[in-house]
Every structure is written in C-alpha cells, then in structure tokens.
Amino acid sequence: MAAKHKYSVLLPTYNERENLPIIVWLLVKYFSEGNIDYEIIIIDDGSPDGTLEVAKQLQKIYGEKRIVLRPREKKLGLGTAYIHGVKHATGDFVLIMDADMSHHPKFIPQFIEKQLEGDYDVVTGTRYAGDGGVHGWDFKRKLISRGANYIVQVLLRPGVSDSTGSFRLYRKEVLEKLVNSCRSKGYVFQIELIIQARHMGYSVGELPISFVDRVYGESKLGGHEIIEWMKGILYLFATT
Ligand SMILES: Nc1nc2c(ncn2[C@@H]2O[C@H](COP(=O)(O)OP(=O)(O)O[C@H]3O[C@H](CO)[C@@H](O)[C@H](O)[C@@H]3O)[C@@H](O)[C@H]2O)c(=O)[nH]1
Numbered sequence: 001m002a003a004k005h006k007y008s009v010l011l012p013t014y015n016e017r018e019n020l021p022i023i024v025w026l027l028v029k030y031f032s033e034g035n036i037d038y039e040i041i042i043i044d045d046g047s048p049d050g051t052l053e054v055a056k057q058l059q060k061i062y063g064e065k066r067i068v069l070r071p072r073e074k075k076l077g078l079g080t081a082y083i084h085g086v087k088h089a090t091g092d093f094v095l096i097m098d099a100d101m102s103h104h105p106k107f108i109p110q111f112i113e114k115q116l117e118g119d120y121d122v123v124t125g126t127r128y129a130g131d132g133g134v135h136g137w138d139f140k141r142k143l144i145s146r147g148a149n150y151i152v153q154v155l156l157r158p159g160v161s162d163s164t165g166s167f168r169l170y171r172k173e174v175l176e177k178l179v180n181s182c183r184s185k186g187y188v189f190q191i192e193l194i195i196q197a198r199h200m201g202y203s204v205g206e207l208p209i210s211f212v213d214r215v216y217g218e219s220k221l222g223g224h225e226i227i228e229w230m231k232g233i234l235y236l237f238a239t240t
C-alpha cells in the first residue's frame with residue numbers, strides 16, 4: 001500500500017521505557033513497508049523512569065523528521081497529552097494509540113485502508129465487535145471495561161460498540177475541531193471525542209482490533225482516574 005497522505009502518530013507516554021523502542025520499531029516497520037509518509041510524536045509527561053531519555057535515543061536512530069519529541073514537565077493527564085500532541089502534528093491524518101503495545105502497529109495499514117474505503121472522518125478500533133477482543137486482562141479489569149462501555153451506551157449513545165477504546169485514526173482538521181470542543185482532561189477524553197464526532201455529524205467507521213494487556217510496566221488507570229472518569233461521564237450526560 002502506498003498511501004498519498006501523511007500520518008502523524010501520537011504516542012502519550014508515562015513510564016514506558018521498555019515499551020517505547022518496541023512500538024517505535026514496529027511503527028517504522030509497518031509505515032516503511034507500506035511506503036507511507038509518517039511522523040511519530042512522543043508526548044512524555046516527565047516520566048521518572050527515563051522514558052524521555054529513551055525517546056531521545058530513538059530520535060537519534062530514526063531521525064528528527066520521523067521522531068518528534070513534545071515532552072511536558074509533569075503528568076498532566078491523557079486527554080491533555082492528545083491536545084498537546086495534535087497541535088504539533090503535520091500529517092493529514094492523526095493516529096492515536098497507547099504506547100505500551102496494547103495497540104499493535106500491525107493494525108495501522110487496516111485503519112488506513114478502512115478510512116480510504118469509506119472516506120471516513122474517524123476510524124475507531126473496537127474490541128467489542130466482529131473479530132475484536134481483549135487478551136490478558138483479569139476478570140475485574142474486563143468487568144470495568146465492559147461496565148464503562150455499557151454506562152456510556154446507556155447514558156450517552158455514542159453510536160459505536162467500543163467508546164472507551166482509544167486506538168483511532170482521525171482526519172487532522174476534524175480532530176482539531178473536536179479537540180477544541182472537548183473539556184475532559186483524563187481517560188474520559190476519548191469518549192467525549194467520539195460523542196462530539198457524532199453530534200457534529202462526522203462519519204465514523206469501526207475496525208475490530210485485538211487489545212493485548214501490556215507485558216512491561218503498569219496501567220495508569222487507578223482509583224483516582226476511575227472517579228474522574230465517572231464525574232466526566234455525568235458531566236457529559238448533563239451537558240450534551
Ligand atoms: N503523557 C501521558 N501519557 C499517559 C498519561 N496517562 C497514561 N498515559 C499513557 O497512555 C497510554 C494508556 O495508558 P495505560 O495506563 O496503559 O491505560 P490502560 O489501563 O491500558 O487503558 C487502556 O484501556 C482504557 C479502557 O479501555 C482506555 O481508555 C485507555 O486509553 C487504554 O486504551 C500509555 O501509553 C500511557 O503511558 C498521562 O498522564 N500523560
């Protein structure tokens with residue numbers, strides 16, 4: 001596949017020292033094999049494990065055109081990391097994904113194909129339709145994810161089968177507009193984006209993906225994030 005567009009990948013990182021070289025290597029592989037123009041924007045939030053130092057090494061290996069560093073001094077949340085990253089994106093399309101290998105770069109050519117096929121404004125990965133799935137999570141974490149999706153379905157009617165997932169492809173100008181109309185700062189940000197996309201009449205396609213739990217490091221979704229998530233959902237319910 002030789003796509004004529006440029007794709008910017010936003011990689012938010014907090015303590016992803018072990019994962020970053022693997023995901024970057026795979027991203028480079030799939031983009032190069034597909035002869036696709038790309039940049040990888042790493043938004044590190046002052047990770048104490050030295051993720052930024054690793055990112056700097058990767059920039060030396062792959063070059064400043066491909067690896068763009070947009071770090072922030074401290075942990076300011078996943079939603080604001082995306083907002084920060086998109087400001088610096090130079091591609092026609094923006095891919096958002098986790099940096100811990102739960103979102104495998106092998107799906108990127110499928111995201112691109114799906115977008116081109118349907119001329120979609122957004123293509124969103126789904127773990128809960130078609131061949132999509134979740135692997136490696138314990139029962140509690142599966143329940144949290146299913147429960148969160150169910151709450152969103154009932155309260156906000158997002159029009160997609162997996163509203164809490166965050167492996168997505170956006171037309172850049174669409175993402176910029178969505179980001180400007182979103183207020184959430186944490187994990188609820190991806191839900192607000194997809195709800196806004198529906199309200200603003202953008203076309204959204206779904207792509208089944210498999211989500212595999214991380215091998216290295218830990219999830220940052222703790223009790224505080226879950227409480228903030230619930231507050232965010234209630235706020236969206238009351239205001240949208
Ligand atoms: N820069 C930055 N990055 C962050 C922050 N918090 C998390 N990240 C990064 O965001 C990505 C996802 O964080 P995880 O901590 O691995 O999330 P998860 O528990 O695996 O959650 C996944 O499932 C959720 C529910 O389906 C999703 O909402 C979430 O996006 C993610 O896909 C990782 O690359 C992580 O380093 C932050 O405050 N700042």
Ligand SMILES: [Mg+2]
Pocket residue numbers: 098100102214219
């Ligand atoms: Mg993760």
